Amino acid sequence: MKRRSFLQGTAATVVISGMGRAGLLHAIESGWTELNNVSLVLPAQPAKREQVAAEMMVDEIMKRCGVEWTIGSTGSVKIYLGTRASWHSLGSIVASVAAKASKLPVESYAIASGPDWIAVCGSDERGLIFGAGKLLRLCSLERRTVAVNRKALNLTSSPHYAIRGHQLGYRPKTNAYDAWTVEMWDQYIRELAIFGTNTVELLPPISDDLSDSPHFPIHPKKMLIEMSRICDKYGLDVSIWYPAMARDYSDKQTLEAEIRDWADVMHDMPRLDIVFVPGGDPGHTEPKYMLPLLEKEKANLRKTHPQVQMWMSPQSFNAEWLVEFQTMVNEPHTQTWLDGIVFGPQNRSSIAELRKALPAKYPIRFYPDITHSIQSQYSMNNWDIAYALTEGREIINPRPEAEAAILRSELKYTSGFVSYSEGCNDDANKFLWSLLAWDPNMTATDAMRDFGRYFIGAKDGSGFAQGLLDLENNWLGPLAANELVDVTLQKFMSIERSASPFLLENWRWQQAMFRACCDAYVRQRLLFESGELAKAKSILGRIEDIGFASVPWGIGAVPAREPANGIDPQNLIEDAMRTLRESTLQPVAPALRTRIAELGYALLQSIHQQLAVERFQGEAVDRGAPLDTIDHPVTDGPYFLKQLGAISKIEDQEEKIAATRALLDRTNPGPGGFYDELGNVGNRPHLVIEEVEGDFDFRRSPHVGTSYPDHYGANAPMAWKHWAESLYEAPLKMHYKGLDPDVEYVLQVVISGDSRGVKTKLMANDALEIHPLQLRPWPPAPQTFAVPRAATAGGELRLTWTRETGLGGNGRGCQLAEVMLKPVPKKGD
Missing domain, CATH: 3.20.20.80 (Glycosidases)
Structure with missing residues (x-):
């Protein structure tokens, strides 16, 4: 056997045998032909790429199956390769194939077969390369065995796009x-x-x-x-x-x-x-x-x-x-x-x-x-x-x-x-x-099956292809509710349990398995960290039970206000902080995390993929180094921990309790108010989204933008790390209904994103300017604007954000993270 290509990896050089001899005999009876004893026949004076096509096929079959095809005429099955310009020298037995290719455009090919021969005729040399590739893809590739379905061997094909x-x-x-x-x-x-x-x-x-x-x-x-x-x-x-x-x-x-x-x-x-x-x-x-x-x-x-x-x-x-x-x-x-x-x-x-x-x-x-x-x-x-x-x-x-x-x-x-x-x-x-x-006209599913069968092999190629489709579905919808993530990993693991060393060393398998493990690991961390944050919030929620009693300090002194009910707010804060700190030390899915690290090193060895900056000397975190960020916090736990650390240092008890309540109520707009987290599809009821068919690059409809790597860390809540975004001159719009015309409102807005140098403007009902073109605060911070009473007098409010017109670059600028529409308390309330 020839030495394996390093890029291909051991896994793709020999494909697992899934049929066995009895299964193979049945397949042959069903229209399949065994191609273990094959010779490739070339024109008498082959052109450069006619020779390359033959050598490519010999090498690929050896690498993927360990079967030795030869260039010559000694095999029990002969594969004739050539272009229509040289086909005349291949003999009368395959003369009819040239006729099939005679009217084909450039880069095309015809494939035909007989009892003991297969012919691939290219309209030109490039067409022959593609035709030889198609024949390879039609083959069932297994360890020590190559077979092809004779029914698939009579076709012509031309590319749709040049x-x-x-x-x-x-x-x-x-x-x-x-x-x-x-x-x-x-x-x-x-x-x-x-x-x-x-x-x-x-x-x-x-x-x-x-x-x-x-x-x-x-x-x-x-x-x-x-x-x-x-x-x-x-x-x-x-x-x-x-x-x-x-x-x-x-x-x-x-x-x-x-x-x-x-x-x-x-x-x-x-x-x-x-x-x-x-x-x-x-x-x-x-x-x-x-x-x-x-x-x-x-x-x-x-x-x-x-x-x-x-x-x-x-x-x-x-x-x-x-x-x-x-x-x-x-x-x-x-x-x-x-x-x-x-x-x-x-x-x-x-x-x-x-x-x-x-x-x-x-x-x-x-x-x-x-x-x-x-x-x-x-x-x-x-x-x-x-x-x-x-x-x-x-x-x-x-x-x-x-x-x-x-x-x-x-x-x-x-x-x-x-x-x-x-x-x-x-x-x-x-x-x-x-x-x-x-x-x-080929479906995405069929394309992935073609991909999987060739690179993974006949036994597991179809399952691998389905796994790639599943990985795409892993990314759809809220992660916490997407139980398919765990199912996808289980499917890959079921293939892995019976996998040969050759499959395990295949870099394409390693990549897919790495992604499946990462998806499942992130989901488990999200569920765990969300639960721990909920515990901490529950502890802090007991602050609502604290009352105050006046404690006299003596004659002439101002009475002090002390917590009643035996609850010390400092103890609650420390308990919540302890919960959050301990959650960061508790391993989540340690076996899965170890597997991710193993696959990272495997990919470094197989194709030198640099999934970390310091360990593998990748160029930067955002240049494909997820091993450096896979453990990044996925909830507001660090933000809460930092805020509680500052609150714990407040000496005045009433002020401390008020600060804690403000933290718990950060997204509470108050009675009659409205809150939207624009980057969260489950919590942005007032964002105007017009379904625009085919708007894959979001020129006409808003989409979610995200910060990566996380430049804000614990200094900002998660809500500020993703945002609704429009491009170029497309506006971002919000629409409120059912407002009280007798109530005055204020607007609290956080504009986040990566376009800090781009100015934005806010209009109400397309006629009233809330603010002119201006830069956003940086780092991101809430801005408060008064809403004119005239804007809400009809019980509705339309808000429109636009960026500076005519700019070049990536088109980003309108990047709205968080909006609260809050009623202004009336005097005496």
Whole structure:
């Protein structure tokens, strides 16, 4: 047996045998053919990628099954591989297959079979690579056994979308890629090709990242060359994401230096098809300087890469720059050299609006963020804050149904996609996008089964695929009530109990198991910590039983006020604090926590995934290091503990009791009042939510934003760590009914979030200004505003928050955490 690929891991090199010999014989009788004795037959003078296709199949079968296929003609079953241009040399027995492929478009293939042969004919060399990959995916892969259903071997297939790609960044910012070797990249890029990927986007060694990583096996510039070579080996297009980050491109010397630097970086790349320059994030160059730069860059780069194309995105542009950009790309001269437009995160216009604004000459390439869970283009909406604070922005995130819905909604305006990815945490999403861009009619479930059967094997692949779908459902709804989280873990554990060492060492299995364990662990911690906080509140609640009696101090002295009923408020406070402190020391699900740590180390060893900063030298906590935050508090326990510590130092007993009551009543708006926690879907009855179909990037509807990592800690309650959020000029609205027209109200508001430099304005009933554009207090703190009596005279109140208009960047600004509408007590009450 050949040496296993390190990327593939032991688990995927040999698939568990689940059939047994008797089962295999029955399967053969049912239309299955055993493929253990196979020879691959190539044209007399095979082209480069015809040879690569054969070698790929031989190597993959050896790695996954331990079965040795050969290139030649000695096997009892022969697999003929070629393109329609070379098919004539393969003999008359398979001549009819070329006819099936003769009218297929580029990148297509035909597969046919006979009694003792299978044929894969590509419309071109790339089509043959994809056809060979499809045959591999049709096979049942088990330990020492390969089989295929003959009924599935007569088909033709063509891709629906022309561009199907993924960004693979060898840089410190990723959560594993910076440690991958050339051999690991070869394996991964091959696997993407097997699933129909035709484009890989690389990153230059010059970007908004650190210049070095402790994990780099070779220099980034050398790896750029190697990855370009690997892509060309499999016939894949090579794009490079290249941000324009110089300060001033209106300066002639800066411009000339950039042209030299870009050429130097890309000069030795064996293959380069496209240069994609984002308009921002990073970079901040006005279109009137950016477009002339790119025109000159393209002309210079064509000296070494004659066919290279230049694409650009209007990312991060403000309203003025977007208009300027659209005007310039409509000019006849720009259309002579600019090849395409990319739609990615931080675009002010929607993809449909962009398509309408552009000349038909320009293809649009979609650049979807499939890697981040929050603070991103397609964030998890209404994600439970316990998940957000512990698992974070780059946790392992299979989202098959959501990703499929986004693809079907947005990709129709484009020529295809290259995903925005910053690591391997989104691995399952990558393969789903490739599969559905080839065949949009494929269901997300079938895509995951295809993925599971190939990478996990025939025995457990389907169960694994269902597990990925279950992991997506783990994240839906309030975590405390989601009992499916525990069921999902049980399903994975039932597979694990009968798993071979090969499966246990498979990095894709390790990732899924890690996520299942994290979800279950966070839920158990949430239930436990919520119970302990409830105990502490119950203890403090006895303060309501305390009465006061006047104690005379002597003749002429003011009587003192002392607690009656024998209850000492200090004792209650200390008991509550003790409960909260002890809860932090009590282990919760220790076996599960140990398993999470074990899987973290396993992933470091199998694919160098850096799930911790200090221990594994990951770049940052928010760059896929959940081991550093998985134990983060998930309730207001720390906040209560800190507040009680301050209250315990108050000497005046009445003041101490009042402060304790205020803490317990922090969210109590009083009789006739209203309280909304805008980031909590179960407690925001007055938030106006208009159901907008297909609004996956929340341009027209509010969504929940969350802080990660937690910058506030014990200084803020949980309610301030998530918020309702709208983007760009979309407003945030609240609507109150049934107000008392004879009552005066005040509004207490907490604006939180990450856009502290963006001003917001508040209007009542679209006519009365509560406050003009202003910055929020920082750190977040309550603000109180009087509500004009005229605003509530009709028994209703509409509140509308808007941010500054015309801004660029990520669009965030309206970030409303907490709102209380409180009646003003009448004099004498």
